[in-house]
Structures are given as C-alpha cells and as structure tokens.
Amino acid sequence: MTARRWTIGELLNVSALYLKDKGVESPRLTAELLLALKLGLERVALYLRFDQPLQDEEVAGFRELIRRRLLAEPVAYIRGEKEFWSMAFKVGPGVLIPRPETELLVEQVLDVVRGSPESATEHIRILELGTGSGAVAVALAKSLSSAQVWATEISSEALGYAEANVGRHGVAERVHLLQGDLWEPVRPLGIRFDFVVSNPPYVASEVYDTLPSGVHDYEPRVALDGGERGMHFVTRIIEGAPEFLVPGGWLLIEMSPEQTETALDLVSRQKVYDSARRVEDYTHRYRVVMVRRM
Ligand code: GLN
Numbered sequence: 001m002t003a004r005r006w007t008i009g010e011l012l013n014v015s016a017l018y019l020k021d022k023g024v025e026s027p028r029l030t031a032e033l034l035l036a037l038k039l040g041l042e043r044v045a046l047y048l049r050f051d052q053p054l055q056d057e058e059v060a061g062f063r064e065l066i067r068r069r070l071l072a073e074p075v076a077y078i079r080g081e082k083e084f085w086s087m088a089f090k091v092g093p094g095v096l097i098p099r100p101e102t103e104l105l106v107e108q109v110l111d112v113v114r115g116s117p118e119s120a121t122e123h124i125r126i127l128e129l130g131t132g133s134g135a136v137a138v139a140l141a142k143s144l145s146s147a148q149v150w151a152t153e154i155s156s157e158a159l160g161y162a163e164a165n166v167g168r169h170g171v172a173e174r175v176h177l178l179q180g181d182l183w184e185p186v187r188p189l190g191i192r193f194d195f196v197v198s199n200p201p202y203v204a205s206e207v208y209d210t211l212p213s214g215v216h217d218y219e220p221r222v223a224l225d226g227g228e229r230g231m232h233f234v235t236r237i238i239e240g241a242p243e244f245l246v247p248g249g250w251l252l253i254e255m256s257p258e259q260t261e262t263a264l265d266l267v268s269r270q271k272v273y274d275s276a277r278r279v280e281d282y283t284h285r286y287r288v289v290m291v292r293r294m
Pocket of ligand 1: 099199200201202203215223224225
C-alpha cells in the first residue's frame, strides 16, 4: 500500500466497479456488506461515515474478503449470516442459505391464517420438512404467536444452525427441531398438522453440475439435489403429506417453475386434495404449489 488514505465512500465506489467488472452479482451490495463486516458496522452506518478515512489494516482486511468472494464463496458464508423475513439467520458451510423466494412459503401460510375464522387460528400446528437453517420455521413462529412448529432436518450440521437460530430469535419453546428424513421424526408423535410446508431439494440431478459455482462448490448438495428431474422429494411429499394433515389442512411446497405443472398433476391423482394453486415469486414465475387436504 502507498500512502493513499481511502475513505469509506471511495473504497466502496472503487470496489463496486471492480466487482462489477469481475462479473460478481450485486456488486455494490456485496462491497457494502463486506466493508460493513470488516468494520463491524451496520450497512446503513457506512453512509453516515462516507468521508471517514480508513486504516491500512481495514483496507487490507476488506481486500481479503473481496478476494474470497471472487473465488465464488457466497457473501452469506463470509458474513456468517443471511437476512430472511427481516431477521438475521446464522449460516455457514453445511447449511443452505435462505433464498428470498422462500419467504413466499411464510407469506402464503399467513395469508391462509388471516383468511380463516379466528377460532381456527389459535394453536395452529405447523410441520416444516427440511428446515435447514430454520428460517421458515422461525419466521412462522415469530409471525404466529400461538403456533407450534415442528421442523425436521436430516443433516446434523444444518440442524446445528437451526438450533442456533431458534435460540437467537427466542422461539425455542414453540419450535421443535427433530433430526430425520421428512416426517419420520414426527410419525411417532401421532400429530396431525394444520400446515405442512417445505422447501425441499429440487434441483434436477441432471443439471446439478451446471449450478453456479457459488452454489455448487459451497452449499450442501443434500439440500439442493432433488434427484431425477428434481422431483424426488416433491413427489414423496405430495404422496405422503395427507397422512399428516388435518382435514382442511394445507400443504405448501416450493419448487422450480417447470416442476409446478407435474406437481399439480400428481396432486389431482391423489384425490385427497382440493383448492390447488400455484403462487408466483417476485420474478413472476410459479414457485410454490399449495393444496388443501379434503
Ligand atoms: N432455488 C435454489 C437454488 O438456488 C434451489 C433450492 C432448493 O433446491 N430447495 O438453486
């Protein structure tokens, strides 16, 4: 380093351009998140200190974070945190980073609850299959103050993050984390649920190797690979969920847009569901299939 003293504003501008040039997604946001991390500040606080000069050590540390990002490491892993439903969730190697489109699951459950008679909305029971970081389960528990949530997860590594997040958001008494495959851990409890929700692995095995390297090389395959055409878990969930739903209970599954048609066919063949619908994500692509158990 020369005697050049960077200000926060200058460093952000120059780094955002650099990241953009390197083809990094959301270059400005990335620069802001990583500089905020290095300085131990909230991102908005950077703007209040735009003209503040930085120490050489701060600039060097920031450059190291940028270098990691350029090697494709997800920003959320570098920060150890990802925002979902306006809450911060602990993430890192071994757990899927919550995606913004998954907020649809939370939003749609809340929509159904708000459209129901009040008497039906107390003591709601929700089952989440494959909770990963626990983001959906925690967001639902926070949003529905009398709901009980059971959340399963096959990966013990992911479950560790879920436990941390449930604790961090103060919902440990109402979010019950259980390790195992889909509903296997809740089967012995004999509970029927008002909602079964899931963002299962749904990337087709056939295209797994074409995923962006930030996803492919860093995030756990067990959370992403949905087998042939990505339909392995979606199919199992549609076929098996009725056993765990109360009459009138809802099943909501996130999947890729091109899977939704097949999923609706499968649903109608079960002859136990009605009110089937698809919900679009913010890019206007079908992302969630939801159906009611008759
Ligand atoms: N949408 C995810 C992706 O980034 C897939 C998530 C999943 O398989 N549940 O590819």
